[in-house]
Amino acid sequence: MNFILRGKIVTPTEVLEDNALVIQGDKIYHILENDVFQKFADDFSKNYKIIEFDNDKYICPGLIDIHTHGAIGKDFMNSNIDDNKDIANFYLKNGVTSFVATTMTNPKENILKAIIAAKEYSKLNIASSELIGIHVEGPYINKEEPIFYGAQNPIYIKEMNIKEIDEFIEAGEGLIRRITVAPEGTPGSSEIIRYLVKNNVIVSIGHSNSNFEEAKEAFDAGLNLITHLYNASGTWHHRATGIIGAALLDKRVYCETICDGHHVHPSAIEMTYIVKTPEKMITITDSTSGAGMADGEEFDLGGQRATVNEGVCRLVKDGMLAGSALTLNKALYNVNNWIDISLPQLVNTATLNPAILFGLDKEIGSIEKGKKADIAVFDGNFIAEMVIKKGEILYKK
Ligand SMILES: [Zn+2]
Numbered sequence: 091m092n093f094i095l096r097g098k099i100v101t102p103t104e105v106l107e108d109n110a111l112v113i114q115g116d117k118i119y120h121i122l123e124n125d126v127f128q129k130f131a132d133d134f135s136k137n138y139k140i141i142e143f144d145n146d147k148y149i150c151p152g153l154i155d156i157h158t159h160g161a162i163g164k165d166f167m168n169s170n171i172d173d174n175k176d177i178a179n180f181y182l183k184n185g186v187t188s189f190v191a192t193t194m195t196n197p198k199e200n201i202l203k204a205i206i207a208a209k210e211y212s213k214l215n216i217a218s219s220e221l222i223g224i225h226v227e228g229p230y231i232n233k234e235e236p237i238f239y240g241a242q243n244p245i246y247i248k249e250m251n252i253k254e255i256d257e258f259i260e261a262g263e264g265l266i267r268r269i270t271v272a273p274e275g276t277p278g279s280s281e282i283i284r285y286l287v288k289n290n291v292i293v294s295i296g297h298s299n300s301n302f303e304e305a306k307e308a309f310d311a312g313l314n315l316i317t318h319l320y321n322a323s324g325t326w327h328h329r330a331t332g333i334i335g336a337a338l339l340d341k342r343v344y345c346e347t348i349c350d351g352h353h354v355h356p357s358a359i360e361m362t363y364i365v366k367t368p369e370k371m372i373t374i375t376d377s378t379s380g381a382g383m384a385d386g387e388e389f390d391l392g393g394q395r396a397t398v399n400e401g402v403c404r405l406v407k408d409g410m411l412a413g414s415a416l417t418l419n420k421a422l423y424n425v426n427n428w429i430d431i432s433l434p435q436l437v438n439t440a441t442l443n444p445a446i447l448f449g450l451d452k453e454i455g456s457i458e459k460g461k462k463a464d465i466a467v468f469d470g471n472f473i474a475e476m477v478i479k480k481g482e483i484l485y486k487k
Contacts, residue, residue, distance in 0.1 A: 091481070092119075094134060095465070096127070097143030100150045102442050102456045103434055111149055112138070113463040116480035120459060143467060147475055148433070151441040151456050152187025152464035153418045156268065156448070157225060157318070157346060157374040159192045159391070161381035161417075166191040167204045167392050174211035174221070180382055181219040182485050184417040185466030185474040188222045188454060190268060192376075194392030195228030195242035198254055205261045212265060217484055223267030223448065226258055227317065231297035232272040238299050240322035241405055241412040243392055250276040252285065259289060266291055267448060270317040272298035273308040280311040287312035292447060294346075295333050297322045305336035309343055315447065318376055319345040319362065320354045321411070338365050344447055346372040349421040349428075350414045352402050356428035368435040372443050373421045378403050378413035423472040 095111040099121060110127040112120040127134065134140065143149065160166050161180045164173040174191075181189055191208045193201050205224055212221040232238035233247035250271060259266045269291055273279040275298075283293050295308055296317025316323065316337040326334040337343045345366050347354055353376075363371060375381065379389035380398035388397045388406065396405050396412040403412045418440055426436055438456075445455025454462050465478040477485035 091139060092137065093139040093141060094127075095141050095143065095149050095467070097467075098145065098148050099457055100148050100434055100437050101458070102438055105148070105433055110134075111457065111465070113465075113478070113481050116463055116482075118457060118459055118461050118463050121457065141476075143475070146470050148468050148470075149457070150185070150437050150466050150468055152454070152466045152477065152479065153185045153422075153440045154188040154222070154444045154455065155181065155186050155375055155377075155418045155440070156190040156223075156372065156444045157192055157227075158189055158377045159194065159413055160379045161377055163379045163383055163387070163389055165379045165390060165392070166208060167194050167196060167200060168390065169204070169207055171207065171211050171214065174207065175216055175218065178216070178218040178221070181418075182477055182479070183474060185419045185468060185472070185477055186219050186417075187464040187466065187477065187479050188220045190223045190225045191221055192225040192227050195231065195239070195246050196392055197246055198257070201226065201229075201258065202261050205258055205266070209262055209265055217479060217482055220479065221265070222450065224262055224265045225268040225270065226266060227270040228297065230269070230271045230275065232275055232299045234299060236408070236410060238272070238322055238324060239297055241391060241394070241396070241410050242297060243394060250279055250282050252282055255282070255286070259291070264290075268292040268294060268315075270294045270296040272296070272300065273313070274298060274300040274304050280307055283308055283311040283313050290449075295337070298333050299324045300333050300336075302331050302336045305333045306340070309336070309340050314342050315344045315346065315372075317346065318348050318353065318374070320358060321348060338362065341370070344370050344372050344443065346374045348376045348414050348416065349373055349424045350401065350416040351424055353411060353414065356424075359425065360429045363429055363431060368431050368439060369443065371439045372447065373418065373425060373439040375416040375418050375421060376413045377416050380413070380415040381417060383415065419466075419468065419472040419474060426472070
């Protein structure tokens with residue numbers, strides 16, 4: 091089906107008023123100004139289905155979540171194909187057209203099982219939000235204290251091990267695109283980082299107590315992302331700025347943040363946008379099964395019990411923040427209310443910026459001629475009105 095969306099279009103640099111987005115097959119074919127569209131309106135109406143949106147709607151690129159563990163009571167660590175389908179459909183309804191399934195610190199066999207389930211799901215090419223990669227979060231992280239390992243289970247934390255990582259990469263058949271590590275825990279970690287980067291894996295520093303110099307060394311080896319900046323990132327002190335100071339200062343490094351208002355104070359988010367610039371910011375959810383669940387319900391988080399209350403997920407045993415109950419469109423809504431940046435800059439943090447980081451920006455991440463027609467139409471509160479994946483309307487409010 092070929093169609094034309096009429097209304098406000100959010101490109102990487104501006105909001106185009108009253109334009110026409112021409113979708114042909116699975117691709118964005120053209121963006122036309124109103125007068126051009128009007129000139130050929132009769133012809134268009136014969137060959138295209140024309141969908142008009144009011145002035146309070148925004149035609150945006152589909153969102154990309156590069157850090158999520160699951161939703162609606164289902165977690166990638168213990169999911170099957172049907173569960174993965176349900177999770178993907180939940181993302182889709184929230185405007186997310188691509189996601190990176192994230193594993194937890196667990197015994198190797200469990201991580202392998204999760205990788206295989208995600209790969210099998212991906213091979214089915216189901217019309218829904220698309221699994222574009224797997225993020226292995228742990229077990230190669232810091233096990234010293236809860237402020238570093240957070241809600242990851244310290245029993246299974248270990249040093250980086252190329253042989254084991256290779257098993258993950260092999261099992262994923264190209265889907266392992268990201269690993270979160272604490273470089274300080276492994277002698278010679280820079281060599282391993284170089285090896286992973288060469289193998290098309292994005293290496294991210296997180297759940298780590300590296301000092302500034304160790305973090306810099308990892309950046310020089312090709313590590314270019316910090317996992318949920320500020321959470322499980324140690325502390326920033328003016329004589330010991332650690333991974334936070336290193337990541338904030340280094341222009342090569344992207345910062346992802348959980349913008350639910352519980353993990354990081356809005357003022358810290360605002361400060362970070364100023365220091366890093368919006369181009370280096372990535373909005374994520376780090377959502378767990380708790381996303382989309384009712385208050386008081388319990389769920390499993392990598393073998394530990396957690397519960398969701400008023401939008402906050404915590405471990406039952408000690409109350410530690412346990413991922414989020416956030417959706418990515420809600421995260422954008424929050425940032426939009428907290429800080430003063432343009433709508434394109436804000437949307438880029440959950441579309442173009444992650445696409446560039448993952449080397450997918452020729453295909454997805456923005457509304458530009460020739461890219462895949464992955465589109466989310468939002469109202470002013472970032473509630474999804476319509477979601478299109480590869481030129482197919484898969485969701486309508
Ligand atoms: Zn996570």
